Each structure stands twice: as C-alpha cells, then as structure tokens.
Amino acid sequence: MAILELDNATVGFGESHRRYTVLEDANLKVHENEFVAIIGFSGSGKSTLISLLGGLVLPDAGAVRFKGKEAGGPGPDRGIVFQNYSLLPWLTVYGNIELAVKTVFPQMKRNERRDYIQKYIDQVSLTGSESKRPSELSGGMRQRLSLARTLSMQPEILLLDEPLSALDALTRSVLQDEIIRLWEEDRRTVVMVTNDVDEAVLMADRIVPLTPGPSAQLGREFAVTLDRPRDRATLNFNPEFKKLRNEITRYMLDINEDAKQLRVASELVLPDIQPIRIGVA
Numbered sequence: 426m427a428i429l430e431l432d433n434a435t436v437g438f439g440e441s442h443r444r445y446t447v448l449e450d451a452n453l454k455v456h457e458n459e460f461v462a463i464i465g466f467s468g469s470g471k472s473t474l475i476s477l478l479g480g481l482v483l484p485d486a487g488a489v490r491f492k493g494k495e496a497g498g499p500g501p502d503r504g505i506v507f508q509n510y511s512l513l514p515w516l517t518v519y520g521n522i523e524l525a526v527k528t529v530f531p532q533m534k535r536n537e538r539r540d541y542i543q544k545y546i547d548q549v550s551l552t553g554s555e556s557k558r559p560s561e562l563s564g565g566m567r568q569r570l571s572l573a574r575t576l577s578m579q580p581e582i583l584l585l586d587e588p589l590s591a592l593d594a595l596t597r598s599v600l601q602d603e604i605i606r607l608w609e610e611d612r613r614t615v616v617m618v619t620n621d622v623d624e625a626v627l628m629a630d631r632i633v634p635l636t637p638g639p640s641a642q643l644g645r646e647f648a649v650t651l652d653r654p655r656d657r658a659t660l661n662f663n664p665e666f667k668k669l670r671n672e673i674t675r676y677m678l679d680i681n682e683d684a685k686q687l688r689v690a691s692e693l694v695l696p697d698i699q700p701i702r703i704g705v706a
C-alpha cells in the first residue's frame with residue numbers, strides 16, 4: 426500500500442470565470458522509504474502539489490490519502506521544507522529547532538531536549554552556530570537549519586519544495602549530498618520537488634514529471650536504478666545516467682511543446698464573420 430497517495434486530485438484558485446485550475450485529476454502513489462522527485466517547469470504547480478501532499482491546501486475534488494486514510498490538514502507526520510526557509514528571524518538556530526520540538530514533543534524533559542536538539546544541529550553541520558539568528562547565516566546554512574527543524578519533528582514523510590533552488594551551484598551540490606546522506610541513514614520517505622533533471626537523477630529512486638499547467642497532471646514515470654551511493658564525479662561519464670537524463674529532458678521538452686501548441690489553439694481568436702450567399706444573376 427502507498428504511504429501517501431493522490432487519487433484524481435484537483436486543485437484550483439479563484440472563482441467562476443477567473444478560476445485557474447492548477448492540478449486536475451492528478452494521481453500519484455508514494456511508497457514507504459522511497460525517494461521520489463517531482464520535476465516540472467516554473468509555474469507548473471509544483472509548490473501547489475507539495476502543499477496538497479502536506480495538507481496546506483485541500484483538494485477541490487479527488488483525495489489525498491496518508492496510509493490509506495483521508496489525509497486532512499497539516500500535521501507533524503508530513504514535514505515540509507520550503508524553498509524560502511520560513512525560519513523565525515527573532516529566534517536563534519537552537520531556538521528555531523526548540524520551538525518545533527516543544528510543539529511536537531511537549532513531554533520531553535529539558536535535559537533530554539537539549540541533547541536531542543544538539544543532535545539535529547550536529548547532523549546538519551551547524552555545530553558552533555547554535556546562538557546565531559537566521560540573518561547571520563548563509564543561504565546554505567539557513568536551508569540546513571530548515572531541514573534540521575523539520576527532521577527534529579520526526580515526520581514519517583519529508584516533503585521538500587525546491588529546497589536547493591535558491592543556492593549557488595557549489596552549496597547546492599554539498600547540500601544534495603547531505604540530504605542523500607541523511608536519507609540513507611534512516612530511509613525516511615521523501616518527496617522532493619525540483620526543476621533540475623540532474624539533481625532528480627542524482628538523488629531519487631523514481632522521477633515523476635509534472636505536465637505544464639494549467640490543469641497539470643503527473644506524467645510518465647522514470648525509475649532510477651543507478652547504484653547507491655552515487656558519485657557525482659563519475660556520474661557524468663556513466664552511460665545509464667546520461668541516457669536517463671537525455672530521455673527525461675526530451676520528454677519534458679516534448680510535453681512543454683505540446684502544451685504550448687494547445688495554449689495557442691485555445692487562445693487563437695477567430696474573426697466573427699458569417700458566410701454570405703451571393704446569388705449570380
């Protein structure tokens with residue numbers, strides 16, 4: 426059974442003729458311990474999809490199921506890491522994690538809590554920065570903190586909404602490796618949204634493209650069977666990696682081209698003329 430499932434889920438924003446349908450009849454099954462990457466173009470509905478899986482947005486039609494039951498609103502069982510970190514600026518590194526831990530584990534004793542928080546700070550290599558505020562951290566450090574805060578709540582599923590897209594290429598690759606390392610430690614189920622095909626192939630077990638919006642759906646799936654651990658230095662020369670990357674890129678370009686043509690057809694306004702029968706004397 427899938428741990429998280431979208432069953433013909435439809436989500437839109439706005440009313441009547443101004444309504445914009447972001448996802449329509451979207452179907453997805455995420456299995457326990459799997460690392461799934463969703464790739465899509467900008468504006469296709471990736472963040473909406475993560476919000477839907479995390480319970481921040483409810484479907485207008487269809488269902489989101491967690492362990493076979495209607496998932497409902499957000500909860501600590503589905504932890505989300507956002508693109509823009511969403512940290513509390515007045516709290517320190519320690520304080521940001523502490524707030525989450527106190528909320529999810531209110532019974533935890535003070536001493537135990539201190540060690541527990543420190544474990545997550547160490548795990549994401551923020552040791553020594555405990556008393557810094559988010560404004561004193563680099564982008565990569567903020568994203569590490571955001572990750573540690575979410576992991577400290579021990580969610581059953583980690584939902585990552587383009588967690589690395591705001592980072593420079595070098596920091597991005599360091600954090601990709603860290604996320605993989607953390608995932609390999611306990612194989613928590615992960616759904617990660619990205620717009621980077623290479624990142625998806627490097628990290629995921631399965632890649633599911635999101636078709637361009639409006640009314641986006643989850644398209645043909647690609648299994649990534651490359652052995653783990655995957656070494657980014659040699660991956661570029663790996664024929665299986667190159668083949669998969671090319672296949673996915675080609676597929677994404679094709680579905681984007683199809684969507685463009687459909688949009689042009691639906692936007693084409695024909696002149697409002699009537700045929701006139703002219704009689705010839």
Ligand SMILES: Nc1ncnc2c1ncn2[C@@H]1O[C@H](COP(=O)(O)OP(=O)(O)OP(=O)(O)O)[C@@H](O)[C@H]1O
Nearest residue numbers: 438439445447465466467468469470471472473474
């Ligand atoms: N709360 C909202 N109200 C109205 N429209 C919305 C809302 N949230 C998203 N949209 C629209 O839904 C579409 C998809 O947005 P979404 O943020 O999910 O895309 P995305 O693929 O994550 O984009 P990006 O890659 O640029 O972050 C966009 O056209 C956006 O304007």
